[in-house]
Amino acid sequence: MIQYNENELMAYFEKAAEFSSTKRGVTRLYCSQEHKNFIPVLKKWMQEAGLQTKIDAIGNVIGFKPGKKSNKKLIIGSHQDTVIEGGKYDGILGVLLPLYILQKYHEHGVEFDYGIELVAFGDEEGVRFPETLLGSKALCGNVDKTALQVVDKDGISLKEALTFIGANPDDLAACKRKQSDIIGYFEVHIEQGPILEQKNLPVGVVTAITGIQRHRVFIQGQANHAGTTPMDMRKDALLAAAQIITFANAIFTKTDNLVGVVGELNVQPNAVNVIPDRVDLTIEIRSPSPEIRHKAAKEIEAFCQSLATKQNLEIQSSKNYEMNGAICDKDLQKQLEEAIQENQITPFSLFSGAGHDGLAIQALSPISMLFLRCEAGISHHFKEEIKPDDAIIAAKVIDSFLRNLQYDSTQKNRHLASQQTAPV
Template sequence: MPQHTPHAPFAEGQIGHDLLTRLDEAARYSQPGPGVTRLFCSPEHRQVLPLIEQWMELAGLTPELDAAGSLVGRCPNAQAGKPTLTLGSHQDSVVEGGKYDGMLGIAVPLIALEALRREGITLPYGVEVVAFGDEEGVRFPTTLVGSRALAGTTDPQQLKARDKQGISLKEALRSFGVEPDGIPALARDPANTLGFVEVHIEQGPRLEQHDHAVGVVTSLTGIERHQVTVSGKAGHAGTTPMPGRHDALVGASEMVLAVDRVLQTTEGLVGVVGQLDVHPNAVNVIPASVTFTVELRSPQSETRQRGHETIQAALDEVAERRELTLSMDNTYRADGAHCAEWIMHGLEQACATVEQPTDRMFSGAGHDGLAMQDVTDIGMLFVRCKEGLSHHPDESISAEDGEAAVRVIMAFLQQLDAFRCR
């Protein structure tokens, strides 16, 4: 990182104000409608990149769009091959999501690095900040494309996944202006990677309940996703007798309720049927087929497996009884991840340095750390969000909490070598 100080240090309270201003600006790059809708390799994704590039340059980093669609900013030490700490999060959103989920974890480390640069502080190791292209898995039936690329665990089958328009992930990346054949070369060297740290809104109420601005994450939940296809037989809604119909939607409706029953009665397991598509989706035609998703979450792989098997048996029973055909295909699976003790301790010490009380807490959401754990130690800092609300247009944090998170990361970066030597 450059030795000079190009600008005066941030004034008291300016960091939090500038952080929210940046996140407001990033939220403008969205499809029309409530909240933020910015999907992977979309026009909105392309449009937000110059803004993030500006943030990276202010932090003393050189930005580059990689073959997986992630924007990576690297400091001179990282470019020179020194051991490097990776920070960052995702720029993509769910449909009609909030402005802080993901983007906060890009803006916080960049402002932290900019603040250190303004103070003339040079870090002795490399730093890279990554704006991952895809974490939400909304456009394609796969996810963690960018972080799996850095971890060196990309499955070539991922690139064959298609969106609802029939565009493959490989085609989307090429249209976006990158060459996906270069993804294998993105894998980071574990011996040269110091760790991965992500800042994220909590997506839950615990910090608010404890009146804490930040929290240290202990582990991330495991996730698996399935695509279920129910096939029946189309027919005229007015002339086909009710007895003997093979209505795929009626069968799928019963299956959705069966999924909910399993989730309600299996301890330690949560999930959702989040998408449902009906064909031919006409007002006077008996539905011929229905496709829906089943997502299961638990930190214990055994719990997810048991839930999956119970759900599969329940769906098979409905299909057999209603004379429908059924397929249930796994589209994504990631085991839970434990955060490294040295990173948790380091974040706690950084919180103490800036006089921020904190707790250790579990994440019920999945993050890019699920992929990054395969290449390096991971850690995560949660930031309080109003009413624990996330994946919603009303997602909200305060400038004071945002500044607290930035100052924690600044302290963590300056004390990193001491934490790692423990």
């Protein structure tokens, strides 16, 4: 039985956090000087874990360990990039925690029939360039050559930036993997929310990564004198907005696997003594299930129309954005649950309200994710923290998952099943 050591593991995170352009938190943007400086360190660590290393055209750092019996491989990965003044664990946890396990395997001569590819995706956050998930999209052949021409705020193109860190952007097409070579995708990530802490659990199995849709609502009332207009003769657009917000919030609160927010409000004329005649507001709805999102949107729309009739206002709403989520592979979820049980922890499942690389990778293979508890649910912030004990538990769970991994050698049906967007 391999012994995983807290200090050995946490030392990786401390060292990685030194590659930051800010003193507070970690700022390691895609293709930055810090990214460039971190690459040789990451490669050295991967080599110490017995992996063959390379950097691909989109700046992903890849470590590969061939299987004993099969050419098929499990892709394990997460992103190396951070937000500005982000934490020490968002993204890089999913690279360094598996890397530590692979280093232990190397030390103890543990090998599997299947191959393992560990990927540190260059870009997931999309902070520097007007693109997101570039690293994972490239593996699916979903980064077009035209994307290389996008520029950052200083006018540096993605192509120039990639060349700067030592990648060869002309080789973009070579990033694409063959579906038939891939068993699946696994990522461990901090939860970035408070649920595991509330449940007093170190880890949880992710059922799905959320889909998002956004709506705009326009409310037209009638401006009038706030002193002379009787209360029962007003067409107050802001009052209607308040009722819509309350109604939407009630829907979000009572529905499982659904969250939402009215985050933006524009009020006209926005004056102390005038009845508001115009309010524009946004409604963002998140759920991994499109059916759940659409049902909520329909209920809110029906409420808006009944309100318009009742209060003699005009209310129009329209959807202006929708991105479908990704369902995690049911079979891999089950295997993760078994790995958790094997380590005497109660299995618990939850969906991810934040986006992750799996959103892109679902086009290539079945995906799976494990969440690690983080302190007070804080993330995208320099105060992001995890408990070393929890990280060791996650290491043991991942170890069990990798040792027991069952995979279908054909994969065809599994992949199709994982593409379905059924409710979770």
